[in-house]
Amino acid sequence: MDLCPSVKNILLLDSEGKRVAAKYYSEDWPSNSARESFEKAVFTKTQKTNARSEAEIAMFENNIVVYKFVQDLHFYVTGGEDENELILATVLQGFFDAVDILLRGNVEKREALENLDLILLCLDEISDGG
Helix, strand or coil, X not given: CCCCCCCCEEEEEECCCCEEXXXXXXXXXXXXXXXXXXXXXXXXXXXXXXXXXXXXXXXXXXXXXXXXXXXXXXXXXXXXXXXXXXXXXXXXXXXXXXXXXXCCCCCCHHHHHHCHHHHHHHHHHHCCCC
């Protein structure tokens, strides 16, 4: 049993469920097709919820998914079923706040794609190996 909380992935998807940026820390999804399939499935499950004002939490495929929607971007953090939801929510909020600062408050897909290098750097730095 791992005593240190861990994150399995951090995802940034657009309003159609397509990947804008993603970082996987777990080998639960070994291939790119498995990752895209997971992203599409989690997007489909969560797209009808109203996670605009604050983060929502869902169980999905034995994982805890914490997510938040802003404009046309969907932010996700996934952890194992035994992980603490508050820690995952804190990671999500930290990622969102960093992206908000990097994009100067203009959190939308076009701006995210124009500053993708900064978002990818943020993903690399937000968690040390998960």
